[in-house]
């Protein structure tokens with residue numbers, strides 16, 4: 511690439527950057543412990559071991575869910591590039607911009623964007639949707655599996671056998687629960703664990719695409735995509751499309 515005068519632009523505000531890296535840490539933790547839960551049977555983990563794994567997973571899950579909630583709220587009040595109007599893959603000129611962006615990329619004369627480029631918007635919107643699905647399904651499972659908030663106490667109340675103090679209902683203990691109510695609760699749980707399980711694999715795929723796309727764009731178009739998520743500043747060799 512010939513000699514370019516790189517210009518520095520302030521793009522990612524601090525809450526967006528903190529969200530990004532805290533989310534990375536949480537997702538790595540959740541994937542690692544989640545995979546151990548998935549293989550718990552194969553690994554011969556005891557019930558106490560499973561409870562410990564799920565508890566660790568749920569604590570990561572709480573940080574993950576709160577971090578995500580703050581980010582979703584911040585999309586209504588952050589700087590221009592943190593907002594929904596810069597994330598969601600629709601709106602005025604979106605379709606046209608996507609076409610010209612792909613054409614420019616193909617002609618090796620890439621366009622530059624300060625915020626998410628039109629292709630990036632598709633990936634980021636899909637990631638937010640999948641992260642939200644994992645958070646919501648996970649919070650229900652925290653209640654059905656280890657009776658943790660926000661729904662744990664309500665579920666203990668629901669399944670405790672007559673005369674049993676609901677607070678004594680514990681994971682993997684079935685002699686103090688009402689069998690019919692327990693069966694109903696597991697039926698309610700089933701779509702949430704199925705969603706959590708399959709969305710996990712979609713998330714893995716999106717994470718690989720996200721990292722691959724960032725590395726590809728960094729190499730192909732130059733600039734400073736990765737460091738910008740630390741410093742907040744993007745260095746661009748040319749006038750951006752969304753200045």
Ligand code: HEM
Pocket residue numbers: 536537540541543544545547548564567568569570571572574575641644645646647648649650651652653655656703706707710713
């Ligand atoms: C990126 C986010 C997340 C990932 C990648 C993830 C991944 C996983 C995986 C792979 C499993 C094993 C699934 C199975 O056994 O079929 C699992 C189970 C579970 N997850 Fe998550 N999870 C995430 C978020 C959460 C959150 C936010 C919570 C709650 C606050 C949560 C609570 C649970 C619980 C209680 C289980 C046990 C369900 C079972 O018996 O398998 N997860 N998760």
